[in-house]
Amino acid sequence: MMNWLEKKAVLVPIYFSDSAFAAVAPARSFVKDTNQLHLIHVLPPLHPTDPAVIWNTVSNESREQQVEAALRDRLTELGYEEANVTVVVGNPFTAILQYARSHGIDLIVVPAQDEEEGVLTHFLFGSLAEQLARSASCPVLVIR
Numbered sequence: 001m002m003n004w005l006e007k008k009a010v011l012v013p014i015y016f017s018d019s020a021f022a023a024v025a026p027a028r029s030f031v032k033d034t035n036q037l038h039l040i041h042v043l044p045p046l047h048p049t050d051p052a053v054i055w056n057t058v059s060n061e062s063r064e065q066q067v068e069a070a071l072r073d074r075l076t077e078l079g080y081e082e083a084n085v086t087v088v089v090g091n092p093f094t095a096i097l098q099y100a101r102s103h104g105i106d107l108i109v110v111p112a113q114d115e116e117e118g119v120l121t122h123f124l125f126g127s128l129a130e131q132l133a134r135s136a137s138c139p140v141l142v143i144r
Contacts, residue, residue: 007031007106011038013096013128014071019111023143024080027109034082039075040099041067042092060089093131105138112144
């Protein structure tokens, strides 16, 4: 008999903070296999006037590859090497919602407030967790 809490696909937005990685274990508990666990990291776009862009020393593709390698290394240390890892460039809120819709995500697990989030940003826009809870097409579990 299947557990009524069991999900087919669970998504965790990862921002390399301790609180984000702490959300992986609870997320893993909702799926039968680690390969049903999805992690996404969203990089901000490069600014066209950034010297690395002007001198052509860094590209979005190279950034995505480096971050994905670092994320896979960290997940291997934590015992989640079979989790699905995606790194994209864009707006975190939009990218997470698009990923959830396109991959049939049943649950998004996110920390309540990331340490990286500034007070002014939180005041003006709300936290990413709040935005996702209001707009996602699937349930959102906020971890404190």
